[in-house]
Amino acid sequence: MPASRFAVPSEVPGLAARRIAADILDGVLHKHRTLDDQLDGAGAHPGLKTLADRDRALMRRLVATILRRLGSLGHLLSRLLDRGIPTDAPRAQSALLIGAAQILWMDVPDHAAVDLSVRLVQSDRRAAKYAGLVNAVLRRCAREGQPLIDEIKSQNLDIPPWLLARWIAAYGETTAREMALAIGHEPSLDITVKSDAAQWASRLHGEALPTGSVRTLLQGSVTMLPGFTDGQWWVQDAAAALPARLFGDVAGKAIVDLCAAPGGKTAQLAQAGAHVTAVDRSPARMARLRDNLARLSLHADEVVTDAAEWPGQSGGGFDGVLVDAPCTSTGTIRRHPDVAWLRQENDIIALATLQKRLLQRAVALLKRGGTLVYCTCSLEPEEGEQAIVSLLAAEPDMRRMPIEAGEVAGLEEIVTADGDLRTLPCHLPHADPRLAGLDGFYAARLVKS
Template identity: 85%
Template sequence: MPPSRFAASIEVPGLAARRIAADILDGVLHKHRTLDDQLDGTGAHPGLKTLADRDRALMRRLVSTILRRLGTLGHLLSRLLDRGIPTDAPRAQSALLIGAAQILWMDVPDHAAVDLSVRLVQSDRRAAKYAGLVNAVLRRCAREGHALVDEVRTQTLDLPHWLFARWAAHYGEATAREMALAIANEPSLDLTVKSDPAQWASRLHGEMLPTGTVRTLLHGSVTMLPGFPEGQWWVQDAAAALPARLFGDIKDKRIADLCAAPGGKTAQLAYAGAQVTAVDRSPARMARLRDNLARLSLSAECIVADAVEWPGDGDGFDGILLDAPCTSTGTIRRHPDVAWLRQEAEIATLAALQKRLLQKAVTLLKSGGTLVYCTCSLEPEEGEQPIAALLGSESGLRRVPITPSEVAGLSELLTADGDLRTLPCHLPHADARLGGLDGFYAARLVKS
C-alpha cells in the first residue's frame, strides 16, 4: 500500500483504522481470505503495525460488527439506494457498510461516521466519484436506518440461507432462530485458568461459569491482562474446553492430540499431567503452539505431520484426542467471517477427511484406550454421522456416554446417545454478551 494512503490518517483521527477495516472486509468478501489470516502472522495487513491499540480495537470491532450483521446491512442499503450498491468500486461498498454499522450499532456520532466514510471513498481513485452518494445515503441512514432495521428484526438475514435452512431442519426452526440471535451478539472473552477460577474471575472483572471457565467482557490486547505474562491462563471458548476433560484422570498417561494447533487442548492435557504428543500439519501453527506452551510453562512433544499419514511411535497411545478439521460453523459467534466464506459443498469434502482421521486414530490407540473425537461444527455430517458410521464398521469400539456430572450438571449439553452437543444459544445470561457457547460436538469411544 503506498505511503500516501496512510498520510491522511495522521491528519484525520480514526481514518487509518477505517481504511484498514475496508481492506480487510474486501479481503473477506471479495478475495475469500479469513480474518485470522489478515489479522495475524505473515499474511497480516501491513498497516496494523501503524495503529495504536485503541484504533486496532476499533478496526476489529468494525469488521466483526459488519460481518455479524452483513445480511441486515445489505437489506438496509438496498432500501436506501435506488440502484443498489455500486459494484465497480469495492471501496464504496465498504464505506457504506462501515458508515452504516457505526450509525446503527456503535457508539460513534453520526456526523463522524458519515464524514469518515466520505473521506474513505475520496481517497480511492475508483470510488471517489461516489463520495456524494455515500454522503447522501449515510445521512439518510442516520435519519431512517433504525426504523428500517426494526421493520425486519430478524437475525436470520445475517446467516446464509443454506446454513439457516440446515440448522432449522436438524435442530428445529425455533432453536435455529435462538442460535442466530446468539451469534448476533459480540461474544465474551473466555479463559481456561490453571487454578482458582473464582479468584481470576474477580481479578479480571468477570464471572466463573459452572464448568470452571472464566468469562469476562474485557477487550483489547489479552497480553496486557493480569496473569498473561505469568502463564496463568489461556484463551479458550468454554465449549472448546470440554472435550479434553472427557478422558478422566490422565496423569502419566500417553495422549496424542491430533490436529493440535493452536494448542488450547494440548495445554489442558499437559497441565493435567499427561505425556502429550501434539501433531499438526502446519509448521506455522505448530510454532504458535510451541510459543503458547512455553508461556504456560508446559511441555509436549510437538510433531509437524499430516495426522492421516503419521505412523505414530509403534507403542500405541492410552488416549487420542482428535479435534478434526471441519467447516467451523459452530464458531461463527467468534469468527463471523466463517458464515460468508464457507460453502455447503465443503461439508462432504471435510466429512471424508474426518472419516480418514477417525480410522487412523483407531489404529494409534492401545487396546482399552480412549478416543475423544470433536469438531467445532454444527453440521451432523461432521459430528453424529461419522461416529455412527465408525461404530457400525468397527466392532472393537464402544461408546462411553458422557454423564451430566462431567459437564457441571448441564444435561442440556448432552444428546440422547450421551455425546456432547453445545449450541450458540446454550448457557443464556441476562446480559446477552455473557451468554452463549461455541457449537461443539464430542463423542467418547473406548477400544476393546
C-alpha cells in the same frame, strides 16, 4: 498494497482504522481470505503495525460488527439506494457498510461516521466519484435506518439461507432461530485458567462459569491483561474447553492430540499431567503452539506432519487420542463471523471425508482399553453425529462411552440422548446477552475394547 493506504501522522483521527477495516472487509468478501489470516501472522495487513491499540480494537470491532450483521446491512442499503451498491468500486461498498454499522450498532456519533466514510471514498481513485452518494445514503441511514432494521429483525438475514435451512432441519426452527439470535451478539472473552477460577474471575472483572472457564467482558489487547505474561491462563471458548476433560484423570498417561495447533487442548492435557504428543501438519501453526506452551511453562512432544498419515511412534499405542478435526467451523461464527460468508455447503462433503480418515488413524493409534475423544467446532451433523455412527459401524472394536451431565457441570441440555456432547450458541443463557452463549461443539467419547 500502496504505502499511501496506511496511516500518516497528519491524518484525520480514526481514518486509518477505517481504511484498514475496509481493506480487510475487501479481503473477506471479494478475495475469500479469513479474518485470522489478515489479522495475525505472516499474512497480516501491514498497516496494523501503525495503529495504536485503541484504533486496532476499533478496527477489529468494526469488521466483526459488519460481518455479523452483513445480511441486515445488505438489505438496509438496498432499501436506501435506488440503483444498489456500486459494484465497480469496492471501497464505496466498504465505506457504506462501515458508516451504516457505526450508525446502527456502535457508539460513534452519526456525523463522525458519515464524515469518515466520505473521506474513505474520497481517498480512493475509483470510489471518489461516489463521495456524494455515500454522504447522502448515510445521512438517510441516520434518519431512517433503525426502523428499517427493526422491521427485519425476525428474518435472520445475518445467517446465509443455506446454513439456516440446515440448522432448522437439524435442530428445529425454534432452536435454529435462537442460535441465529445468539450469534448476533458480540461474544465475551473466555479463558481457561491453570487454577483458582474464582480468583481470576475477580481479577479480570468477570465470572467463573459452572464448567470451570472464566468469562469476562474486558476488551483491548489480551497480552496486557493480568496473568497473561505469567502464563496463568490461555484464551479458549468455554465449549472448546470441554472435550479434553472427557478423558478423566490423564496424569501419567500417553495422549496424542491430532490437529493440535494452536494448542488450547494440548495445554489442558499437559496441565493435567499427561505426556502429550501434539501433531499438526502446519509448521506455522505448530510454532504458535510451541510459543503458547512456552508462555504457559508446559511441555508436549511435537510432530509436524499430516495427522491422517502419521504412523505413530514405537512402543505401542496411546492411552488416549484426541481428534479435534478440521471442519467447517460453523459453531464458531459468533467469534469468527467471516466463517458464515466464506463457507459453502459443498465444503462439508470434503471435510467429512478428511474427518473419516482422521478417525480411522485415531483408532489405529489407540491401545486396547484406551479412550478416543472426537470433536469438531461444527454444527453440521455430517461432521459430528453422523461421523461417529459411520465409525462405530466400521470398527467393531470401538464402543461409545456415554458422557454424563455430571461431567459437564450438570448441563443436561448439552448432552444428547446418545451420550455425546452437543453445545449450541444459544446454550448457557445469561441476563446479560454479552455473557451468554457457547461456541457450537460436538464431541463423542469412544473406548477400544
